[in-house]
Amino acid sequence: MSLVDPSLLCNWIIFRDGRLQIQSGKVDIGQRISTALVQIVHEELTIPYSQIDVAPVRTGQSPDEGITSGSNSIEQSGHAIRCAAATLRCALIAVAARQTGTEPQDWHVEHGSLCLPATNHRIPIADLAAYLDPSTVVDPNVVFRVVDSENGPGPGMRGMAELVNGSFTFVHDLEMPGMQHARAIRPPNVNARLRSDETALEKWLEKDQRLIRDGSFLAITGPKEWPVVRAAGRLAAACNWDMCDGLPEIDVFSKLTAETAIRMPVVDSTPSNGSLPEPLLNPTAMARYERPYQLHGALGPSAALAEWNGVVLKIFCHSQGIYPLRDSIADSLGLDPSHVVITHVFGAGCYGHNGADDAAFEAALIAMQTPGVPILLKWTREDEHRWEPFAPAMAVELAAQIKVGKIGAYSAEVFSDTHRGRPRPGPDRAGPGKLLANRFRADPVGPPTAQPNLARHGGMHRNLDPIYDIPRKQFVKNLVTGLPHRTSAMRCLGAALNIFGLESFMDELALQSGIEPTAFRRAHLSDSRALAVLDELDRQVSRLPALTAQCGRGQAYAQYKNQMTRVGVSVDLAVDDHGRVRLLHAVIVADAGRVVDFEGLKAQLEGGFVQAASWALYEQVHWDRDGIVSKDWDSYPVIRFDNIPKIDVTVMNRGHEKSVGAGEASPGPTIAAIANAIFDATGLRMRRMPFTPDMILTRAIED
Amino acid sequence: MGACGAVNLTIRVNGQTHQITSDPDTPLIYVLRDELQLKGTKLGCGLEQCGACAVLVGGKTVLSCVSAVETFEGQDITTIEGIEATEVGRRVQDAFVKATAAQCGYCTAGLVVAATALLTETPNPDREATLAALAPHLCRCGSHPRVLRAVTRAASG
Incomplete structure (x- = not known):
């Protein structure tokens, strides 16, 4: 997707006014990819950080790199930009050599210039760029410079100085001449339809406000924000909705079974059309692990600005995939994709497919009815909590046969609704069908029927296959559809549950076999880098204070998608008599290959820990017949500062190994380490998230 | 109205x-x-x-x-x-930058404000006091450890 051969160098790197500009299709979503890209270009060209810019990511201008997801940005865009920068270096050295009658190997780069040692030849790269042949293509096999990024101060996080003085611009902060604010008025639940007619509703409008309606999609616009919010509240109360069937009040876990599922064997982490394996005979142990519906829960509700001038629809939004979104919005509105221009602007961290795309489309829907008037639509907190696509509820059933202290055979079967709710174009207008507002329009589209994700380590079967050496393994995925809620991709996809299950199960199997869990893991690992991570984890943990009463320690290991960052996590925690879990100390050890941005990498590992701790201990979507009832931070609690442990992160830098993605590497092992620590503290095996006091006390009663 | x-x-x-x-x-x-x-x-x-x-x-x-x-x-x-009008505010801003105490940064303004209030009132807060002062503030990216380091850094001046 990123670097297709041949790919023009000028698609990735250009010079403008003596400054280098990086053109990437990946967007910043809090993971600091733009900072890492600046670091990469600096490493290959030595141009000072202050002379490197990152172009805005815009359709028709930026390379189409699909979705910014899956911890792929460093491996995809980072690799493409590194190849482009190294190609540029070689091409410019060739130009310099030709101009001076010297040999290319005589030249090197230093402080942004080409230098010929022992001479006074110093040519700034930016000056030489004009001589570059514009048809130069990126050489995918180019040789990279070897530098030790750990030694440099790094570029510093882009935007950090602006964040602390309030001048950093999020999409929520955009202003345009004549701009109007908008809010949507939502139905009580996804099946409800609007009965009220416009005249009954218009009386609630204030001065200069306007009602926008398309079927059951309802919005209000006006020049000032607070009066729009105020009137939207009155309108919401005044609307008459036909509740239709409401939401099914089911126990979702009882529906996560093979009965109604599309079942597929998974071989080499890839779904296949072969026959399903027979269940494992006489397993030594079996266990089922579960995760409820959970939220991305961005701190800032989704928002977008759209303007229609009668010909071109401009949209500014925080989508992770502006090209697929452009095509799906164009299809939804009957426009040519070239007449829809989407620019990425920062939003709050999203952790996957949240309301960003839906907000962009809704702003567009409104803007199409207000030609010449830019519309800034913001979702409310309640919109975000109730209407973002949730991470699907999931279950994984594990079984193993143990022979002489080792796993001889292993079976894993996973159950989930789809993780693919992003508005990618596809058959049967799948793109428009995945945009929320299209369901409510007078001429509705969607929702499309989910199809199994057949990609390697895609969707629910990500990390279903253990990284461990096991002679016989079998895997099945079960796509369960027809469940109550719209679902889509959230950080880690299936790997969060699958690693929680696997790494809890490893502890269960070890203890059942009378073997210390870490020794049990080691006995199934031959990868020297995995063992080095566990060795380092041991070293770090040995320095921690001894555990006291009611405290426990748990550990877990995983390699994301069995091919990306290796992470070992250790957690010390305490469980009080009320079942409350207090996190005390965490140790994270990771191997992400060659490190580009140390601080960014550590931040991702820490952040992954904290988010996963929140999933593990607090988070769960609730609903009843009338609608989603977890609609704010009180009814959907998340982790706060008062339960943040001390976190030590160690990164094993492997300068000669490939850089691999790390953004989703720590959450899976974190959840399992917490569950294992709770078991260590209490003897209670928690197999369903979240491990709330109620769940822990219920488990204690069951035992 | x-x-x-x-x-x-x-x-x-x-x-x-x-x-x-x-x-x-x-x-x-x-x-x-x-x-x-x-x-x-x-x-x-x-x-x-x-x-x-x-x-x-x-x-x-x-x-x-x-x-x-x-x-x-x-x-x-x-x-x-x-916030930069006071010496404490500037110290907090500087410490947040040095600790890279943000990922997406949507929570940052609120946290810089809260940390400034805390350190103005209590120049050397212990960890418990810091956690209590910051508990009303959510961060969904998990920058908490960095924010805590920034507050410690700002407190020690």
């Missing part, structure tokens, strides 16, 4: 006095962002649950997303844009 353009009340923000034409029932944050164009203060929930909208009022952390602007008449308000 005030007529458009008519002055309804006066507030003092970052050392400057402003004649406010927004309706008196307008929550403070909308006045800051939309009338005064001080967009550094972020709206996260509108329910006083997440801390993103924190400002200083008389040196104390106050959430600006619910309380009407009329309740702030005559009080000294400091937003993130004015």
Whole structure:
């Protein structure tokens, strides 16, 4: 997707006014990819950080790199930009050599210039760029410079100085001449339809406000924000909705079974059309692990600005995939994709497919009815909590046969609704069908029927296959559809549950076999880098204070998608008599290959820990017949500062190994380490998230 | 509902006095962002649950997303844009930058404000006091460890 051969160098790197500009299709979503890209270009060209810019990511201008997801940005865009920068270096050295009658190997780069040692030849790269042949293509096999990024101060996080003085611009902060604010008025639940007619509703409008309606999609616009919010509240109360069937009040876990599922064997982490394996005979142990519906829960509700001038629809939004979104919005509105221009602007961290795309489309829907008037639509907190696509509820059933202290055979079967709710174009207008507002329009589209994700380590079967050496393994995925809620991709996809299950199960199997869990893991690992991570984890943990009463320690290991960052996590925690879990100390050890941005990498590992701790201990979507009832931070609690442990992160830098993605590497092992620590503290095996006091006390009663 | 353009009340923000034409029932944050164009203060929930909208009022952390602007008449308000006016505020900003205490940064303004209030009142808070002061503030990216390091760094000056 990123670097297709041949790919023009000028698609990735250009010079403008003596400054280098990086053109990437990946967007910043809090993971600091733009900072890492600046670091990469600096490493290959030595141009000072202050002379490197990152172009805005815009359709028709930026390379189409699909979705910014899956911890792929460093491996995809980072690799493409590194190849482009190294190609540029070689091409410019060739130009310099030709101009001076010297040999290319005589030249090197230093402080942004080409230098010929022992001479006074110093040519700034930016000056030489004009001589570059514009048809130069990126050489995918180019040789990279070897530098030790750990030694440099790094570029510093882009935007950090602006964040602390309030001048950093999020999409929520955009202003345009004549701009109007908008809010949507939502139905009580996804099946409800609007009965009220416009005249009954218009009386609630204030001065200069306007009602926008398309079927059951309802919005209000006006020049000032607070009066729009105020009137939207009155309108919401005044609307008459036909509740239709409401939401099914089911126990979702009882529906996560093979009965109604599309079942597929998974071989080499890839779904296949072969026959399903027979269940494992006489397993030594079996266990089922579960995760409820959970939220991305961005701190800032989704928002977008759209303007229609009668010909071109401009949209500014925080989508992770502006090209697929452009095509799906164009299809939804009957426009040519070239007449829809989407620019990425920062939003709050999203952790996957949240309301960003839906907000962009809704702003567009409104803007199409207000030609010449830019519309800034913001979702409310309640919109975000109730209407973002949730991470699907999931279950994984594990079984193993143990022979002489080792796993001889292993079976894993996973159950989930789809993780693919992003508005990618596809058959049967799948793109428009995945945009929320299209369901409510007078001429509705969607929702499309989910199809199994057949990609390697895609969707629910990500990390279903253990990284461990096991002679016989079998895997099945079960796509369960027809469940109550719209679902889509959230950080880690299936790997969060699958690693929680696997790494809890490893502890269960070890203890059942009378073997210390870490020794049990080691006995199934031959990868020297995995063992080095566990060795380092041991070293770090040995320095921690001894555990006291009611405290426990748990550990877990995983390699994301069995091919990306290796992470070992250790957690010390305490469980009080009320079942409350207090996190005390965490140790994270990771191997992400060659490190580009140390601080960014550590931040991702820490952040992954904290988010996963929140999933593990607090988070769960609730609903009843009338609608989603977890609609704010009180009814959907998340982790706060008062339960943040001390976190030590160690990164094993492997300068000669490939850089691999790390953004989703720590959450899976974190959840399992917490569950294992709770078991260590209490003897209670928690197999369903979240491990709330109620769940822990219920488990204690069951035992 | 005030007529458009008519002055309804006066507030003092970052050392400057402003004649406010927004309706008196307008929550403070909308006045800051939309009338005064001080967009550094972020709206996260509108329910006083997440801390993103924190400002200083008389040196104390106050959430600006619910309380009407009329309740702030005559009080000294400091937003993130004015936090650098004090030595403590500058130290906190500098410490956040040095600790890279943000990922997406949507929570950052509220946290810088809260940390400034904490360190102004308690120059050397222990970990428990810091956690208590920051507990009203959510961060979904998990930058908490960095924020705590930044507060420690700012406290030690």
